[in-house]
Amino acid sequence: MGRAARPLPSGHDRAGTARLLAGPDPERIDAARVVLGADRLTAHGTSCATDHATAYRLDTGPGWVTRSLEVTTLGDHGARRLELSRDEGGxxxxxxxxxxxxxxxxxxxxxxxxxxxxxxxxxxxxxxxLRGGLLREGGGRSRLTAAWVEVPDLVVRADVQHYGPSVPSPGGGAAVEFGVEGFAATIVVDADGLVVSYPGIAERLRG
Structure with a gap:
């Protein structure tokens, strides 16, 4: 049976974890460093494609809810910067x-x-x-609205997304069904909920 990532005691974080992925469309290399707490995360990362580069910093609060996202892009389109935030009142x-x-x-x-x-x-x-419990056996379906940031122009749009159901993996992690209008994929995540395989978007590099 699959297992969920074990929550850490309050005030304790998993050590920063580096992840390197390769994307096919557009062709690019992504790198991220993530610190996972009991119910939140912080991360910073970069993505280098043939016509632009992206750098970002992400911070969430309790329940994995976004607090802030800072993004810059530089490339053929010029330079863009976005500071996006959500307060406790929503x-x-x-x-x-x-x-x-x-x-x-x-x-x-x-x-x-x-x-x-x-x-x-x-x-x-x-x-x-993580918020939807999709690492656990019987992970159900959820429908949500996300603040989707278009890259490289960094325009913000409301995006209705569907997650689940999910099938836990024997060694931890899960295969999660994901969909938006006109697109669907099965995303494979590890025991921490971090993406291993996202068909058409990115695949984690070994090593």
Whole structure:
């Protein structure tokens, strides 16, 4: 039977874990360093594609709910920067820069959103997987709205997403069904809820 990642005592974190993935479309290499707490995570990472590079920093609060996401991209499109945040009352706010100049941000309706979802970044699938208990036997279905960040332009959109059901893996982790309008995939995660395989998006490199 599959097993869920064991929660840590309050105030204790798993040591920072580095993950390296390769993406096919667009072709790229992603690297992330993640610190997992009992019910939250912090992470920073990079992604290098043929026409742009991305760097980000992510922080969640209790329940794996997004607190802040800071992202920069640089490439053929120019330079972009986004600071996205969610307060304890559930209000989202954002600031965005284009080639060093701050521009107005028109956020969509995110009142029901708990998560950010950074385009082409499998790490941001971890929060819904852990919150939804999808590492456990009998992990069910959930429907949620995410603050999806388009890469490389860093425009924020409301995205309805479906997670589950899931099938736990014998050695820990699970295979999780995921879908949005016009796209579906089975995402394989490890015992910490971190993506190992996301068909069409990224595959973890060995070593």
């Amino acid at each position: 209000t989202w706010a954002a600031r965005r820069w284009v080639d060093g100049r701050e521009v107005d941000v028109d956020l969509p309706d995110l009142r029901d959103a708990l998560d950010c979802d950074l385009g082409l970044c499998p790490l941001t699938n971890t929060m819904p997987v």
